[in-house]
Amino acid sequence: MDYLKIYKEQYNYTWEAIKNNTLEALKLAKSNKSNFDTEFKNVLKGLNESQTKIIEEFKKTGLYSCYEIFEKRYSLIDNDLAFDEIISFVLSNQIKNEFIKQQNLDYELFIKKLAEQQSIDLTENHFRNYIQYYEFIYATGKLEYFYAKNFDRIGYQSSEEFKDMLKIRYPESTQNGGAILNVIEQDSDENSVSNKNKAPFDVVNTKDRIKNEFNIKERAILLHLLKNRLNLKEIVSTELIKLVLIIGSTDKFEIFNKEAHKSYLYKQVHKGYSVFKETEAKDKITSLKVKLENNGLKSIADELQFGFGSYFNNKK
Incomplete structure (x- = not known):
């Protein structure tokens, strides 16, 4: 079969x-x-x-x-x-x-x-x-841009669809290279046309897998962990690099363009472990721990388990 x-x-x-x-x-x-x-x-x-x-x-x-x-x-x-x-x-x-x-x-x-x-x-x-991307679709009525999947190798801010919706939503600001265009994430060298053809298939797949495997709330938990519990000097370099790449593989760049407290990711980070409902928190943290272990972040996974355990015991 x-x-x-x-x-x-x-x-x-x-x-x-x-x-x-x-x-x-x-x-x-x-x-x-x-x-x-x-x-x-x-x-x-x-x-x-x-x-x-x-x-x-x-x-x-x-x-x-x-x-x-x-x-x-x-x-x-x-x-x-x-x-x-x-x-x-x-x-x-x-x-x-x-x-x-x-x-x-x-x-x-x-x-x-x-x-x-x-x-x-x-x-x-x-x-x-991709919340911001879909909010733009909602605001502009460009329903033909509703794909329900990630763009290949680029953030949505770099897509032609998003740039088009920016022009529709902010016509005056986008004329003659207006300031609103600074919200578009510029392609890095690795995403340039010449380098796209050189990118190894496994690297592209791994990048896409990591971006999809961890959701924004899980990244918020890891940022909370990084801010409140981790001693960076005690983390081996490979795990620290992996952690930074996982946290960074998001399209939530609005914190650069608005007051911090209005940023979705900022709000989630400050919720700490309460970012998940109490009834589902244990399962969600267990799932995140498994994901970390699968990607070679054993010490981070252990610290997550200890940190959540302390949080959970203090709530009793």
Whole structure:
């Protein structure tokens, strides 16, 4: 049986459904002159609740261990393999072997549920990282720019779509190279046309994976950890560099263009561990810890566990 095909078909089906449903919800909200922030938060809340429900189903049916193996796949399989090969291999071997232990019968159904959860999770992360982009779509009515996925190799601020919406939204300021254009993230040398053709496939994939794997709230937690707990002198250089790259792989640059307290990322960082709802905080922190360990940040993961444990005990 082609497990990868089953996974990808369900993943793409779920993504397409989220894309269409979200677009229709925003169209309706726009026609009703509803507030964008309120509507988009409802979208994010719905996605979060949907994937949480699936994870809870895994726990109730004894399949959470299979889900955990999938989450750890990059630490289990040779990272030189393509992403599809890694998924195919882990579904055909480690996860299947664990599934058989649980004496559950319908492995195909589990794969579909897993793919659905992963699709929801990554799309939710994308929406959180691209909030400003979708707010511009909402404000300008450029619904044809609604893609529900990241731009390839560039931040959305560097996309032609975003530049076009800037001109529509701020026509006077963008004439003759006006100041508003400074909100556009300029491409770095690595994103120049000449270097795009030279970028190794694995580097591009790794950059995209890291950007999608960690959501804005997880990055906020890591910034909170960096600010309040970590002794930088005690962190090995490789882990510190990885941590900085994870935190920095976001499109949230609005703090450069507005008062700090109005920045979304600033607000999330100052919430600390309460950035997550109390009922879901343990699972969210555990998931973040697994992601850190998968990417070779063991000491950071340990510090996260200790910091959250102290926070949780103080709340009792």
